[in-house]
Amino acid sequence: MDKKNTGNVSGSPSLTGGKQEYTITVYAENQVGLLVRIAIIFSRRKINIESINSSPSEIESISRFTIVIHETVDVVKKVARQIEKQVEVLKVYFNTNDEIVWQELAMYKVSTDQIAEKVQVERLLREYGARAVVIRKDYTVFETSGHREETDRLISFLSPYGLIEFVRSARVAIIKASHGFHDKLKEFEEAEPGEEAVENEYLNKQEEVFTM
Numbered sequence: 001m002d003k004k005n006t007g008n009v010s011g012s013p014s015l016t017g018g019k020q021e022y023t024i025t026v027y028a029e030n031q032v033g034l035l036v037r038i039a040i041i042f043s044r045r046k047i048n049i050e051s052i053n054s055s056p057s058e059i060e061s062i063s064r065f066t067i068v069i070h071e072t073v074d075v076v077k078k079v080a081r082q083i084e085k086q087v088e089v090l091k092v093y094f095n096t097n098d099e100i101v102w103q104e105l106a107m108y109k110v111s112t113d114q115i116a117e118k119v120q121v122e123r124l125l126r127e128y129g130a131r132a133v134v135i136r137k138d139y140t141v142f143e144t145s146g147h148r149e150e151t152d153r154l155i156s157f158l159s160p161y162g163l164i165e166f167v168r169s170a171r172v173a174i175i176k177a178s179h180g181f182h183d184k185l186k187e188f189e190e191a192e193p194g195e196e197a198v199e200n201e202y203l204n205k206q207e208e209v210f211t212m
Helices: 034-044 073-084 112-118 121-128 148-161 181-191 203-210
Strands: 020-029 049-056 062-071 089-096 100-111 131-135 139-146 163-168 172-175
Touching: 020 034, 020 073, 020 172, 034 049, 034 062, 034 073, 062 073, 073 089, 089 172, 100 112, 100 148, 112 121, 112 139, 112 148, 121 131, 121 139, 121 148, 139 148, 148 163
Parallel strands: none
Antiparallel strands: 020 062, 020 089, 049 062, 100 139, 100 163, 100 172, 131 139
16 A cells, blocks of 8 residues: 555644643554654654554554553654654554543462452452453462553552562553544545556567567
8 A cells, every 4th residue: 555645643632731641543554664663763752652552453454553652742743743754654643541442451360379368259350340361279360451540459459469470461542533544544545546557558469579
């Protein structure tokens, strides 16, 4: 797919104030080296990436990168525009947390003996929306999803009972006001339709051409 004229980067209206959490959504052809080049854009500006996720999007062959940073809106706008200049990138959006629906997945490994003896497991699962995905004699693995503060609460709860291991995924997010990228892609095609294939007039005259 050729690079289209994407126009202005889409995001929140310009706000005054300090830093806050932003989620940057990038639609792009997932070519080798693109993620590295995007990461370099942040490192050159000395911006710490809180979370980064790559996944398929609603459009076949188009990937969706979800990047979380803590910055001012002016910095986010500049970074988003720079990302959108990459050849493979089709569109970049940036949003505040109240403009998206987002979740993170977390998993916790705990001592089965500790958790069984000292904790009412059913209450634990109900209160924190967790579920047991592995139960062994030596350990149990719980899984839950939610916002960062929600998964952090379960860490605090389990730590006194032998929290052996913890891992949390990168953020996944859906933009509340988005109608999906299909409509935007149609706009690109209407603005810059691909050239029609033209039959090669010499295709059936190979012998004549190559013996001239």
